[in-house]
Amino acid sequence: MADHTVTSEVVFRIRRFDPTTDADPHWEDYRFPCPPGMTVLEGLKQIKESLSPTLAWRSSCRMGVCGSCGMFINGRPRLACNTQVSELESSLITVAPLPNFNIIRDLVPDLTPMFKAHAEMQPYIIRDDTREQQQPTGEYWQSPHQLEQYLQFSYCIKCGCCMAACPTCATDPVYAGPMPLSQAHRYSSDSRDGGFAARKQVLSGERGPWRCHFAGECSRVCPKGVDPARAIQLMKRQLVVDYLKLGKQKCPASIAKVPDGVKRREGIPEAPPRTI
């Protein structure tokens, strides 16, 4: 087993593509010493600083939050910032742009189709009381159980790893893909939301969850532990129940009333003023 406490030499094999000069992508190798704890993203930065200043990729937060640095690392979609070189158990690190997307340059995929599909799903709370949403008078009531229905799906950072791993996305451009579909489910299963009928206009057609084979790769590769495959199956069930008219009409949560006659205990400061 490799000793992860000493500096060792690694080779980064990177798929390069510059549309202004290259007809096809090609591989280039970069050899450099890798100190313990180095992430793939730090390796890329080292290459850019000292070996190939033209190397292009997307990254921002470097802590697995922003979802910018999704890449195909050693045959699996991962976040470059969240992947330590040592955990790959190899001195050869292959880095390519996420599959199932067009390449803009080097390791930069064109995520436009994914975000377009995401926007189609209306990924926000839809309610009739627009006045209340614009000038809130209180909070919408939600129980911990209702929160659990969508909480894990709200951890999605839209990195595109699930889309890159999806075998249906690989062949069918009409299929919206795991990220947009799981986000549609995230909002449709939110007790504060009343937008299922609006989203159904898209979901009940070709862009909906019908082509999902339940391969489960999207859930396997998700760096945030979200289970998009589960969201898609739950959405299928919701749509079937809706077609058969077996489900109860969901009423969006009402505003939680401020309890009357409750006295604040001594020593507890007042809540800060509302920011919305």
Add this chain to the structure above:
Amino acid sequence: MRDQRLWTWHIGAGAVILVLLGLHMTVMHLDAIVRVFNPAPGEPVDWANVVARGKSVFFLVTYVLLLGTALFHGFYGLRNILFELNPGAPAKKAMNGLFLVAGLVLFAIGTWAAWAGFTVARSA
């Protein structure tokens, strides 16, 4: 809406097929335990047993139901596979029409055969 409707019917057809194939397996392979569907001695495919089942309206209905659900389930699945090859809109339309016509023709032939078997068994 169309895909939502087709998928729901696809799932429903799958559930019906599951029950009817269970019945088929019971009739054809559990005859040593369940004799009610094979009243004559011998194998389930012996003429006397085939005629006994063929006279039954229950079996006539299950044959036609199994045919219809299997055709719909199978053709819908095949359509999905072919649609994933990303054909153009005219090709999709042609496939929809082809599968619809093929399904209806095969269903009509199968129903006619089941009815013919029923009438032959009744007159035997």
